[in-house]
Amino acid sequence: MAKIKFHKVAAVIVLLATSAWIATGEFASVGSASAEAEQKREEAQDAPARKVELKTVQVAVPPRLQHARTIRVSGYTAPDKKSVLAARSSGIVEELTVEKGQRVSEGEIILKLQTEGKESALASAQQVLAQREAEATAAERLSKSGNIARLQLDAARSALASARSAVEAAQADLDRVVVKAPFSGLIDSVPVEKGSSIMQGSEIATLLKLDPILAIGEVSERDLGTIKPGDRARIRLVDGRDLDGVIRYVSREASPQTRTFQVEVAIKNEAGSIPAGMTAEISILSERVETVALPRSVVTLSNEGDLGIRVVGDDDTVSFYPIDIVDDTPGALYLAGIPENARVIVAGQDLVRDGEKVHPVDADPELIRKLAGSLSDQAVQ
Known part of the structure; x- marks a missing residue:
């Protein structure tokens, strides 16, 4: 039998050892452990960077204004007084001293019978x-x-x-036999003629007092407590004219059909240019309260569904404040319930949560200043 050489025996041993090592799978764990260690080192290096990555929001301190809430209602113009003059006796019209459109003074003779x-x-x-x-x-x-x-x-x-x-x-x-004007005003109609025969109680003229003229509308139960006689009001007529007036009367009994209360606004009409019966939009200015003017986009909802805004505190932490909408105008919302000097989030408020720390940056100062542009004289000193 031939003698086996040593190097062949060594090769066989190395082959068997390698096969056994491959069968155990230890080579895979070495690679995995190395990769896992490398990943942990990268995460450890990136952790400080992630901790300082705060969301950026724009904040502004809105100016505080004294603003009167505007209650808008539809209405119409009406004369201050209206009287349908009637004959107090039967007879033939002997004198008719007025015609339609004529102005008369109190006590002036309108008609005289024979x-x-x-x-x-x-x-x-x-x-x-x-x-x-x-x-x-x-x-x-x-x-x-x-x-x-x-x-x-x-x-x-x-x-x-x-x-x-x-x-x-x-x-x-x-x-x-004589009919006189009970007050100064304008003759609006004269349905009789000189020489005609009339019966007692027949209509002979309609007399209107148009100065002041009234704008009449109706307010809801919710708004009744915020207005009172003497409050200012603005009236826009259907022909585009804008007028100023003062509330003269607020009804104390609601309409049974609509549950609304009638309001009368007195408007100066010395020239008589405002006719009765014209459609009007009445804007009643209620008592002034302290508010801030903000764009509608600032308003957001809390987790509970409350309407409000988000502000950033001194520690750059986000807080939510519910609001009271005092007035909604084409230019801005006038809000109450916002703390003084609060930094309101005007951009990014829907991307952060209450209690979250953020990176606040000041918004363009003109953004808020423009909201109060025409009302700058109302700013709280």
Whole structure:
């Protein structure tokens, strides 16, 4: 038998050892352990960098303003006074001193009917009165001297009282042929003509008092407690005119159908250029309160669904504050309930959470200043 060489035996041993090592899988764990260690080293190096990566938000301290909430209602214009003048007696129109569109003063004669014997009746009653006064005077004198009975004196006094009553009745009947203006105003219609025959109670003219003119609207139950007589109001007519007025009256009884309360706003109308019955939008300015002006985009919701804003505290931590919307105008929202000098998040408020630490940067100062541009005179000093 031939002798086996040493190097062949060594090769066989190395082959067996290598096969056994591969079968155990230890070579894979060495690579995995190396990769895992490398990953841990990279994470350890990146951890400080991640800790300082804070979300950036824009903040601003909005100016505080004294703002009056605006209550807007639809309404219409109406005369301060309106009177439909009627004939107080039947007869023929003898004088008609006015025409449509004419201005009249209080006490001015509008219409006069033919007297038809009423003046003669008054003169006759006055003559009888004079006679009864003379008889009563004589009866008084005779009664004092005892020449007539007490009953004759009483009869003379009664006749005198009847004569006076007859004169008053004749005078009142004569006065009824004349119709006078109960107040100064504008004649809006005259449905009768001179010479026409009218009955007692017939309409003869419509008189309007247009200075001041009223803007009438209705406010809801919720708004009733925020307005009162004397508050200012702005009125926009359908023809585009803008007017100023003052609340004159607020109804204390709601309409049964709408549960709203009528409001009257008095507007100066010396020239009479504002007609009655015109559609108007009434903006009532309620009592002034301290607010801040912010864009609508600033408002967000809390986790509970409350409407509010997010602010950044002194420690750069985010907090949520519920708000009260005082007024909503085309330019901005006027909000109450915001702490003084609060840094309001005006950009990025929906990307952060309450209690989160952020990196705040100041927003463009013109952004907030423009919101209060026309109201800068209302800023709290």
